[in-house]
Amino acid sequence: xxxxxxxxxxxxxxxxxxxxxxxxxxxxxxxxxxxxxxxxxxxxxxxxxxxxxxxxxxxxxxxxxxxxxxxxxxxxxxxxxxxxxxxxxxxxxxxxxxxxxxxxxxxxxxxxxxxxxxxxxxxxxxxxxxxxxxxxxxxxxxxxxxxxxxxxxxxxxxxxxxxxxxxxxxxxxxxxxxxxxxxxxxxxxxxxxxxxxxxxxxxxxxxxxxxxxxxxxxxxxxxxxxxxxxxxxxxxxxxxxxxxxxxxxxxxxxxxxxxxxxxxxxxxxxxxxxxxxxxxxxxxxxxxxxxxxxxxxxxxxxxxxxxxxxxxxxxxxxxxxxxxxxxxxxxxxxxxxxxxxxxxxxxxxxxxxxxxxxxxxxxxxxxxxxxxxxxxxxxxxxxxxxxxxxxxxxxxxxxxxxxxxxxxxxxxxxxxxxxxxxxxxxxxxxxxxxxxxxxxxxxxxxxxxxxxxxxxxxxxxxxxxxxxxxxxxxxxxxxxxxxxxxxxxxxxxxxxxxxxxxxxxxxxxxxxxxxxxxxxxxxxxxxxxxxxxxxxxxxxxxxxxxxxxxxxxxxxxxxxxxxxxxxxxxxxx
RNA sequence: CGGGGUGUAGCGCAGUUUGGUAGCGCGCUUGGUUCGGGACCAAGAGGCCGUGGGUUCGAAUCCCGCCACUCCGACCA
Numbered sequence: 001x002x003x004x005x006x007x008x009x010x011x012x013x014x015x016x017x018x019x020x021x022x023x024x025x026x027x028x029x030x031x032x033x034x035x036x037x038x039x040x041x042x043x044x045x046x047x048x049x050x051x052x053x054x055x056x057x058x059x060x061x062x063x064x065x066x067x068x069x070x071x072x073x074x075x076x077x078x079x080x081x082x083x084x085x086x087x088x089x090x091x092x093x094x095x096x097x098x099x100x101x102x103x104x105x106x107x108x109x110x111x112x113x114x115x116x117x118x119x120x121x122x123x124x125x126x127x128x129x130x131x132x133x134x135x136x137x138x139x140x141x142x143x144x145x146x147x148x149x150x151x152x153x154x155x156x157x158x159x160x161x162x163x164x165x166x167x168x169x170x171x172x173x174x175x176x177x178x179x180x181x182x183x184x185x186x187x188x189x190x191x192x193x194x195x196x197x198x199x200x201x202x203x204x205x206x207x208x209x210x211x212x213x214x215x216x217x218x219x220x221x222x223x224x225x226x227x228x229x230x231x232x233x234x235x236x237x238x239x240x241x242x243x244x245x246x247x248x249x250x251x252x253x254x255x256x257x258x259x260x261x262x263x264x265x266x267x268x269x270x271x272x273x274x275x276x277x278x279x280x281x282x283x284x285x286x287x288x289x290x291x292x293x294x295x296x297x298x299x300x301x302x303x304x305x306x307x308x309x310x311x312x313x314x315x316x317x318x319x320x321x322x323x324x325x326x327x328x329x330x331x332x333x334x335x336x337x338x339x340x341x342x343x344x345x346x347x348x349x350x351x352x353x354x355x356x357x358x359x360x361x362x363x364x365x366x367x368x369x370x371x372x373x374x375x376x377x378x379x380x381x382x383x384x385x386x387x388x389x390x391x392x393x394x395x396x397x398x399x400x401x402x403x404x405x406x407x408x409x410x411x412x413x414x415x416x417x418x419x420x421x422x423x424x425x426x427x428x429x430x431x432x433x434x435x436x437x438x439x440x441x442x443x444x445x446x447x448x449x450x451x452x453x454x455x456x457x458x459x460x461x462x463x464x465x466x467x468x469x470x471x472x473x474x475x476x477x478x479x480x481x482x483x484x485x486x487x488x489x490x491x492x493x494x495x496x497x498x499x500x501x502x503x504x505x506x507x508x509x510x511x512x513x514x515x516x517x518x519x520x521x522x523x524x525x526x527x528x529x530x531x532x533x534x535x536x537x538x539x540x541x542x543x544x545x546x547x548x549x550x551x552x553x554x555x556x557x558x559x560x561x562x563x564x565x566x567x568x569x570x571x572x573x
Numbered sequence: 574c575g576g577g578g579u580g581u582a583g584c585g586c587a588g589u590u591u592g593g594u595a596g597c598g599c600g601c602u603u604g605g606u607u608c609g610g611g612a613c614c615a616a617g618a619g620g621c622c623g624u625g626g627g628u629u630c631g632a633a634u635c636c637c638g639c640c641a642c643u644c645c646g647a648c649c650a
Contacts, residue, residue, distance in 0.1 A: 012599065012611075013585045017643050037642070092649070109650055143574080143648050151649090159650095219649090317647080408650075440650070476609060511610035518610090529609065539609095 001044070001469065003504045003516070008043040010516050020217045022451035023148025025460050029520050031447075038145025038153035042444075045520065048468035048500075049450075050156060050443050054135050056187050056465065057158045057441060060180045060573070064173075066131045066160060071113040073137055077103035079112045082420045092140050106139040111416045111438060114161035118434075119422040125165045128424065128434060129173060133160035135443070147217065149448035150404060156443040163417075163434040165426070170435045174207070174411055177439050181211055181407050183573025184441065189450055189463025193406060196222055198233045207411040212403030213449045222403045223385050227396025235305035238381055239389030239398055241297070241347045244274050249353045249367035256364045260329035262298040265364055269355060273298040276355040277348060277368070279331035281318035282307070291318060294382055295333055296345035298355075301384040310343060310380050330364055332357035333374055344370075346379040406449050412436040460521025461544050464567035469502035471560055472522035474513040476529035478505065487528040490538065490556060497557055499564070518543070524563055526556065 008030035015034075018024040026032045031046035042050060058068065077095075080086035086105075094106040107113065114132060122128070138157045145151050160177070164170035178195065185193050190213060198210040210233060212222055223237035224230070232238070259268045266273045276298030284290035292315055294302045308315060333342060333356060348354065354368040370377055387400045417423075417433040426432050454461045464470060471494055475487035491503045502522060504513050510529075517525050527539040538556050541548040542563060551559045 009583075009600085011584055016579085016585075019644080034642090089650090090648085111650095138650095140650080144646090146644085405650095410650085438650090474609095479608090507608095509608055509610085509612060511608095511612085514610050516611090527609075531609070 001502050003502060004506050006044060006502075008045060010519055018148060020147050020150070020452065021455060022150065022217075022448040025451050025455055025519075026148055026448065029460055032149060038142055038151070040149065040152060040154075040444075045468040046447065049447055049462070049466050052466045052468070053188050053443055053446055054156075054158070057135065057184055057443075060184050060187075061131075061133050061158070061160060064131060064176055064180055066133045068134060069117065069132050070134050070136060071107065071110045071117070073107055073139070074104050075107055075113060077105065079116050079420075080105060083112050083115075083416055084419055085112070092142060094139055094141050107136075108138055108140040109440075110134070110136075110159055111161065111412070111436075112420065114438075115416045115420045115422050115436075118163060119420060122163065122422075122434070123424055125424055125426050125432075129162060129164040129169055131160055131162040131173070133158060133439075147448070149444040150217070150452075151219065152444060155445070158441045158443065160439040162437045162439075164436070165424075165432075165434065167413075167435055170411060170437050174409060174437050177409055177437070178209065181409065181439075181441070185211060185406065185446075187571050187573045188446060188466050189454065189571055190406070190446075191453060193449075194222075194224075194231060194403075196231045196233050196403075197236060198408065206413060209409050210405050211407040213406050213453065214401050214403050215449075215452055216402055217452065218402035218404040220403050220405055222401050223398050224401060225391040225394060225396050225398055228391060228394040230391050230393040230398075234385065234400070235303070237385040237398075238392040239383075239385030240392055240395070241300070241383065241389055243297075243347060243350045244272070246275060246351070246353050248369055248372075251365055251367045251369070251373055253358060253363055254366055255362060256330070257362050265355060266298060269364075269366065271355055271366070275351060275353065277332065277357075279333075279357060281331065282315040283318045284311075285314035285316050288318075290341070291339075292341045292343065293331060293336070294343045294345070295348060296383045297347040297351070300345065300347055300386070302345075302382055303384040307343060307382045310382055311341070328359070328361040330357035330360060330362070332359050332365060332368075333370075333377075334365070334368075335359050343382055344377050344379050345383045346381050347383055349379040404445065404449055404452070406445055407439075407441040409439045410437060412438055455521070458515070459519030462521040462523060463571060464523045464564060465571045467500075467521070467523050469500040469522050470564055471499055471501045471524045471526060472517045472520065473501060473503045473526045473528065474510075474517055475504065476510050476513070476527060476531075478507045480530050482533055483528055483530055486533060486538075486553065490526065490528060490553070493557055494560065497561070499557075499560060523567060524560060526560070 010030050011028050014024040015027050018027055030043055032040045032042055034040050077086055093108050096104055098104050135156060135158050137154060139154050142151060142153050145153050162173050192214040193211055195209045195211050198208045221234035223232050223234055256265055256268055259265050262273055262276055262278055266276050274297055278296050278298045280294045280302045282292040294307055296302055352369055356365050356368045358365050385398060389398045391398050413435055414433040416436060423431040423433055451460055473487060473491055475483050477483050491501055494501045521543060523543050525541045525543060532539050536553050537550045538553055539548060540551050540559055
């Protein structure tokens with residue numbers, strides 16, 4: 001590829017709104033151009049990178065006997081109604097009408113399409129197990145897209161769906177997929193990624209794992225143990241919170257005036273925050289009359305994902321209202337309207353003497369003891385795990401890191417085969433619903449992750465396996481005939497030998513060429529110049545290490561091949 | 574959805590407070606000199622100042638509406 005013809009504008013300055021490294025570098029290198037909120041055009045280098053990632057994914061999926069298919073982007077309402085998700089998914093799914101006024105939608109995931117395909121075609125257990133997958137555009141109308149390719153509305157995704165006769169078979173396949181995911185991420189050059197247990201969210205099902213790239217710009221919080229391999233998404237992470245020991249005291253009403261917050265009350269009473277009880281008020285989504293109060297220790301936060309699981313209901317923050325007790329701000333567990341749902345975090349269970357709200361303006365109780373003053377309460381885990389809490393497995397210290405979700409796998413079970421009534425005949429002559437798993441990887445997010453993780457102050461450092469071009473030739477002084485001839489000859493030779501080459505055919509200053517080469521991040525740079533040719537050599541530099549060597553012109557191809565081989569070996573899954 | 578911010582040349586920005594018909598840097602074009610880490614000189618091209626209305630002799634600038642983008646939060650397979 002000739003650089004002068006490449007429709008890809010490199011800039012010195014980052015776009016005004018780009019805040020994170022991957023967004024800044026992919027924009028500056030001209031790999032992406034924004035079209036609208038969360039919608040990008042990928043230029044040729046980015047698209048080539050995407051295709052190389054897709055090729056790796058295909059290899060791994062095919063190795064698991066995957067059958068590549070292509071589901072439609074646009075689907076009719078009906079097949080999404082059979083699963084119940086036409087109504088359960090909110091405005092992130094784009095719905096529209098076609099010319100005949102039929103309800104249509106843009107696919108944001110394809111469980112329904114997968115079952116629709118397999119249903120009736122597959123009618124015997126003899127046809128199980130199988131896996132179908134696709135690489136295709138998804139559209140999700142995110143409430144808030146951000147961060148360049150990290151979180152977008154339109155993106156390419158690999159999604160795979162497997163169907164099995166037994167739970168054991170599905171679990172065994174799930175494990176193989178789990179291993180394939182590790183190979184894929186390693187092969188595309190990611191380094192700091194891990195798997196974590198996750199919440200299965202809108203996909204339904206039980207066991208699920210997310211693959212996370214650990215990076216400070218990640219949107220998810222991940223809890224990891226320093227001493228064992230326990231790790232989980234914040235949404236489901238359990239931490240062991242040890243309650244401070246204090247003496248049992250008599251219950252006593254105390255005046256606290258205008259002080260309402262945990263900070264104010266604990267300061268006024270001279271009692272540490274971990275001996276107070278915090279109340280957080282929610283309303284059930286869609287019914288603002290149905291109020292939920294979650295109690296936890298004053299120094300902790302409520303984890304809404306955990307709370308939803310306990311309640312089996314969707315909740316939203318309570319927005320005030322006419323309730324007198326809630327309005328006074330001093331909410332406590334005693335004497336509440338029994339229509340209010342109360343939930344108590346386990347952190348409160350063993351505290352002998354607590355400060356609680358008195359459900360009365362200007363007053364709190366001190367010396368509250370659950371066993372004595374409100375017997376029969378059940379304690380559950382609804383608090384956010386914090387940095388430094390104890391590991392639920394080994395008791396070691398937990399830490400919290402941020403991560404980008406780069407892939408996920410779910411054990412779906414029969415959620416979709418049941419709701420869409422897919423049955424097959426079993427060996428015993430009966431019928432059963434196949435058991436499913438589903439498995440996703442966002443390709444654009446993988447590109448962003450690579451850019452995020454692999455760069456320096458000059459620009460991108462692309463892994464050999466996914467770089468759009470393996471070699472970037474920078475001829476200096478193209479006005480010099482011998483440079484021009486040798487450089488083009490080298491370009492030809494490398495290309496004929498199957499090497500992917502980007503050739504900077506501009507008659508630009510050395511600095512300009514080097515800076516563009518560094519910014520775009522191809523793994524190998526070759527300089528051909530009057531200076532190097534004087535000794536019959538070219539200069540070969542590895543982008544990642546900055547190591548540079550002078551190589552005889554006719555040895556260049558061999559050296560390039562060796563470097564490619566060496567780097568690909570390193571990236572082997 | 575809530576709260577902030579911004580829209581002026583391909584990109585990054587100034588000009589808006591105090592109205593007088595638009596400027597800087599980068600990039601682009603042409604000619605010349607340079608040339609191994611973003612060269613220099615000279616000459617150019619390029620803008621309905623997001624959009625609709627209003628005030629005014631006159632609006633990028635003041636007023637009202639709308640749109641887009643964006644940041645923080647809510648949400649998020």
